[in-house]
Amino acid sequence: MELWFTEKYSQNCGLTINVKNEIYSERTKYQDIAFFDSYDFGRFFTLDGYMMVNEKDEFIYHEMITHVPLAVNPQIKKVLVIGGGDGGTIRELSRYEHIELIHHVEIDERVVELCKQYLPQTACKLDDERVEAFYTDGVEFVKGKENFYDLILVDSTDPIGPGEGLFTKEFYRNCYKALNENGILVNQHESPYFPTNAKEMKKAHAKLKGIFEICKVYQFHMPTYASGHWLFGFASKKLDPIKDHKKDEWEKFNIETKYYNSLLHEGAFALPNYVIDLLEEASEEDMK
Numbered sequence: 001m002e003l004w005f006t007e008k009y010s011q012n013c014g015l016t017i018n019v020k021n022e023i024y025s026e027r028t029k030y031q032d033i034a035f036f037d038s039y040d041f042g043r044f045f046t047l048d049g050y051m052m053v054n055e056k057d058e059f060i061y062h063e064m065i066t067h068v069p070l071a072v073n074p075q076i077k078k079v080l081v082i083g084g085g086d087g088g089t090i091r092e093l094s095r096y097e098h099i100e101l102i103h104h105v106e107i108d109e110r111v112v113e114l115c116k117q118y119l120p121q122t123a124c125k126l127d128d129e130r131v132e133a134f135y136t137d138g139v140e141f142v143k144g145k146e147n148f149y150d151l152i153l154v155d156s157t158d159p160i161g162p163g164e165g166l167f168t169k170e171f172y173r174n175c176y177k178a179l180n181e182n183g184i185l186v187n188q189h190e191s192p193y194f195p196t197n198a199k200e201m202k203k204a205h206a207k208l209k210g211i212f213e214i215c216k217v218y219q220f221h222m223p224t225y226a227s228g229h230w231l232f233g234f235a236s237k238k239l240d241p242i243k244d245h246k247k248d249e250w251e252k253f254n255i256e257t258k259y260y261n262s263l264l265h266e267g268a269f270a271l272p273n274y275v276i277d278l279l280e281e282a283s284e285e286d287m288k
Contacts (some may be wrong), residue, residue: 062088082138084155085111087123145178154187193227
């Protein structure tokens, strides 16, 4: 008998993966967690039935959320990661020896514990000495923080369930306050393709535009996310991701990557016309 994992993107299409077996599943107080071994994507884990991370393509997401802001401000030393319990983002951050501290905020401690056990490819640096873990709500964690972080990475799920609060105006305002004058915020920004994702993309962009002086969007190609076309938001107080791109400084780090490079950095901000149109449509109405 064959076992298949299916995630629906709309009423009429989705992603279907032939899996070897289900390794583990658990219902926590926040969500359903499951781990599978598959033929084409290696081991992967899901939250509430949605693909989060798999061994084959995770490097794309984690390189793009991390190296883009570090190439704009190579002097980043204090980082806050909200979400990302699989550890892939922290693994990439740990490659920068000059980063002094990484505060990791994850609402569901079981995600971290289980990824350490079942997904060491991404979780291998969660115990780095520079990482301090906080198992709490990221929305509450940033409240009251002022002028402290160089970089905030919001490595969140979709804006449903535990991740919903990470897409609100209040949260973005508190992130703004928590960043110093050169601070950068990068957030998981959904996809422009399917209507449900595109709606959330526009809402997030509209909210960030109303708070940050610089607000841009960049793209990457993720085979196991809806449509394969996914986005990150880049917001900052004064650093522009293209004008302030420190190509030469970043390349001196000699970090070996499989997806990100300096040419791709600038190209990622060159968006298709239909995406530009959607983002330009983002308005006060989308903030609701």
